[in-house]
Amino acid sequence: MTISRHITGWLMAAPLALVLALFLVLPIVMVVVVSFWGATEWSIYPAFQFDNYAFLLGSEVTYRVFFNTLKYAAITWAFTLIIGFTVAYFLAFHVRSLTWQIALFLLCTIPFWTSNIIRMISWIPFLGRNGLANSALISWGVIDEPLEWLLFSDFSVILAFVHLYTLFMVVPIFNTMMRIDKSLIEAAADAGASGWQTLWHVIVPLTKPGIMIGTIFVVALVMGDFITVRFMSGSQSANVGRMIQNDIGLLQYPSASATAVILLITVLILIGTLLRFVDIRKEL
Template sequence: MKRVNSWVTYLQVAPLSLVFLLFLVVPIATIVVVSFFDYSTTQIIPAFLLQNYEELLLSPVTWQTYLQTLQFAVITWVLTLLIGFTIAYYLAFYVRSPTWQTVLFLVCTIPFWTSNIIRMISWIPFLGRNGLMNSALLELGLIQQPLEFLLFSNFAVVLAYVHLYTLFMVVPIFNSMVRIDRSLLEAARDGGASGWQTLWNVILPLCKPGIAIGSIFVVTIVMGDFVTVRLMSGGQTASVGLMMMNAMSLLQYPAAAANAVVLLILVLLTVAVMMRLVDIRKEL
């Protein structure tokens, strides 16, 4: 009987295990293998070389690009955390009606009904040299000449990231907040805690799993992104994802694969640190 139950258990997990194997393990293993191959301008040559990693890790351009990507990830994470926490806090504690909570939450998801590229491009007529922002500031007399940093700059890249990925921070934090027992907040107020003390000592610790999940989403997406950097920086800024895309456009697939492996290791280390600091299993 125990042997039958064991076989039933294996059969139940087999479909998910097969999907996991085919769509995650095999592609990653393929990338790792290809990263050691040699290549020329016209072909990929099966081999086992460390040259791709040596060229990648010994290049100052690589380190500058990784630092730039980390900078984008950190700034985006901070801004999305502040904005996402504020929105989630308002929805969870200031909107009393569950119906209105649902309605306002759906309003936050409306931008996801359109393509990311369309949402990025929509910033161009607003931030351009002759765009709506500069025109309004000139009309008000607040500036004497158009602001050049608004578009095709690091500012535009970060702005697009925050616009695109704040919802990834709102959802898990809001999910954590609505689970908080309101009696804990009443106990904190009865104990003489101020609003900030309640926020810092009660709400924030209980929201750590949601913050960790949102942080993992935002950081991993930003680290691997290349479309936003390409469109919003006007080609003036590089990222790891963009560097890999350029390598693939030149048919340098082993070099791109080596870059992907290094990026994957960096992202996994970042996620591991987050999971060590916060037990996200409480949220799952």
């Protein structure tokens, strides 16, 4: 009987395992293999060499681009965490009605019913030199001439990232906060804890798994995003995703694969480091 259940379990898991093997594991293996191939200006040839990695790791440009990518990820993470935690806290502890919680949560998701590109590009007429933001500031007398740094700058890139990915921080934090026993909040208040003490010593520690899940989502998405950096920086800034895109555009697939492998390893190291601080398995 036990053997039969064991075989049944494997058979039930086989379709999903096959899909993951074909559409996740196999493409990654192919990228790793191609990263060791060689390339000339007119051809790509199979080989096993470390020229692509040696060139990338020996180039100062690579380190600058990776630093820029990590900078975008860190700043975006900080803003999405602050906004996401605040929104989730309000929904979980200040909105008493379940109906209103659902309604307000759905309201937060309305912008995500459209394409990421549409939501990103919608910032351009708002932040442009003659856009709504500059026009309003000039009409109010705050500035005398349009602000050039609002668009096609790191500011616009990070603003777009925060807009695109904040919900990925709100959802796991809100889900974790809804599982917190409200009697713990009441016990902290009865023990004389202030609101800030309750927040810092009770709510934040119990919300760490949700924060960690949101962090993984945001960091992974920002580090792999290239289209946002291209449009919102006016092609004046670069990240690792843009490096890969440029290599693919030049048909330099081995170099693009090597960059993708290094990016994958970097993201996995970051995620592995985060998982050492919090056990998120109880949230899954």
